[in-house]
Amino acid sequence: MDKRLAPFALRFRSVSVRLAIWYTLATAATLSCLFAAGYQLLERHLIHGLDLLTTAQFEQVKSHLHLEDDKLDPAALEERLRKVTDHAAVLFYIDVHSPGRGTIFQSTNIRGRVIPDVKGERFFNSHVEGIGDVRVGEFILGPIDVNVATPLRTVHNVMEGYAEVCLALFGTMLVASGVIGYCLSQLALRPIRKISETANRIRSDNLSERIEVSEVRDEVSDLAHMLNQMFDRLEFSFNNIRHFAAEVSHELKTPLSLLRLLGEKMLLDGTASAAHQESIQVQLEELARLDQIVEELLFLSRVEARGVHFQMVEANPARFLHAFAQDAKVLAEHHQVRFAYTHDGEGPVQFDDKRMRQVLLNLLSNALHISPAGSHVTLRSMLADGKWVLRVEDEGPGLPADKHEQMFERFVRHQPQESGYKGSGLGLAICRSIVGLHKGRIFATHGPNDRGLHVVIEIPALAA
Ligand SMILES: Nc1ncnc2c1ncn2[C@@H]1O[C@H](COP(=O)(O)OP(=O)(O)O)[C@@H](O)[C@H]1O
Ligand SMILES: [Mg+2]
Structure with a gap:
């Protein structure tokens, strides 16, 4: 209209x-x-x-x-x-x-x-x-x-007096009825607002949550009931897809391992010609990549189906960060990139150090692959105001703002072909799942002057 x-x-x-x-x-x-x-x-x-x-x-x-x-x-x-x-x-x-x-x-x-x-x-x-x-x-x-x-x-x-009194009453009543109408509608719409809040909260990672249905049978409870039925169907389909992905990945692992073993055996035999050996080498590399994709897919579907056990431990993240930084330095040196890390704040955070290390390694690997030689990659950690904030900052080409959210989706790759890096496009999706299970969030922004990419992780910290 x-x-x-x-x-x-x-x-x-x-x-x-x-x-x-x-x-x-x-x-x-x-x-x-x-x-x-x-x-x-x-x-x-x-x-x-x-x-x-x-x-x-x-x-x-x-x-x-x-x-x-x-x-x-x-x-x-x-x-x-x-x-x-x-x-x-x-x-x-x-x-x-x-x-x-x-x-x-x-x-x-x-x-x-x-x-x-x-x-x-x-x-x-x-x-x-x-x-x-x-x-x-x-x-x-x-x-x-x-x-x-x-x-x-x-x-x-x-009659003039009457009109004056009516006019004054009319004005007052209009204002009063506006206020009363607003309050009444707020009251009447409260159940709807509650429904939309819950419906908004329900995402792929908490599909089992349902809208509260009041005991009184009315239009609103009918709506809540109908939405809950829709979520039931959605959850059923989602679970089906997850199981399917997990099963497919699982089924693929055995033949992939067999193929790799065969290839390695042929190389070891030494019977293949030099040209054949080279093509077997390429095959083995591709197989390794495929194996990694399958591994990542399997992990992702397990995390989403809550099939991965997280060992949440209450700890001060300083030690964990220190250990990670040592490995990160070695990795960075290998890429001729300078790595630095800072940590501020004291206090306990509940996290699974193995999974958080996996997240940081993913982010570091992304940053290292894209950073030009001689540039800096920095990990900044800050624990304050009930939040543990981690930032992985690089000085690479960054990404346009409209891709900052998209890059966390599965199989999204923006790397140019000529960069030679062949990622699966699953790394950041895995990071988001792991951070989500820590009740935190992960997002990307650009660095100062639109240079580089900063990936930020926020995880709730426990009261000191
Ligand atoms: N630090 C970064 N700078 C620029 N682009 C990045 C950065 N990290 C990730 N990306 C982009 O996001 C895409 C998805 O990353 P990811 O999920 O880790 O998949 P992969 O690394 O396997 O390609 C990458 O292909 C890349 O284009
Ligand atoms: Mg990656």
Whole structure:
């Protein structure tokens, strides 16, 4: 949908905000109808009150008219009515006229003005110059009409007050309903949020975790149940694939060993010609590589199926690092690269030193293979803030940022063919599995000025 056309509320990515807006809009609509209906009812009620008043006033005027006696003599009317109308001058404007003779009597407060008539209406609103809006009651009494008008000012004042109060209430209620709507939607969406948190946590390495299903059967528990069934199926397929990979690797190992033995035997026999010997040598190298890939695949599928026993020992990593650095130095020298290592911080970390050595050797081997002769490879270790952070830094060509995550996937190799290095592309995937089982994480960044690659490992440390 075009973003510009999307309704205002739909543009928000948060359902809570959207629900709060809908709730506020619904409240606004309800309140508007309520206040408008209240306005109408109150106004009608007040006007009805005015009509009753004008009727009462007419009754009083009528009782003083005695029409049968004086045949509409203005002087007689003046004498009888003036007193009555002067008494009521604050509230009523009275006009007595007859169709044939025009005005016969007017209360003093009208001062010659005309009360406009609305044909066919007995009670109506009108406007008199100099007096303002009035409510008029027209009473027909034989040959004469008596108009009793009373100002609408009080009604207007009450209605204005009502509108002001409604407006203030409306604003307050809108803010309140927005807040209430947001809180309610947060409350209603809490189970959904819990579901998405758990679903987010479930990855290939903890596929057995499941979403908690509440006892109450509702739409949310149905959703959780459905997702759990989906995870069941996923786990089943994943396990199948893992078993398959493990079995295939396992099955391949024996014929591979046999082939290698045969090749080695042919070399030892010395019966093969020089050309044959060379091709047997190449075959043996390729077989060794294949053997390593199979070995790594087997290890990876075992780690993922939790089939590898990790000997987690609580130790200060300084000694482990020192031992590793000695071997690393020798390896680096072999590649004409300078190796250095630093370690800061004291405290215990729970780790399997054999597996962590495997990880570091993998990273070191990657760094050494790619580093130009004479460059530096540095291992920095720091134990602080409940974390053991290890960084393997090289000064090689590095990798573009979009490949930093991809390189940890299986069979991903970015080495150019001409580099001569033929890796399996499984090393970093193995590193990630091992670090994951230490409840840590491993990722890559680039070095200063985009030079080189830094691979960082973070493992939670125990409280000192
Ligand atoms: N230090 C590094 N600098 C640049 N690229 C690297 C580095 N380490 C790993 N890589 C890239 O990541 C890919 C995957 O590494 P890895 O999983 O160890 O497989 P392999 O070493 O068998 O190729 C490598 O092929 C390489 O292209
Ligand atoms: Mg490697």
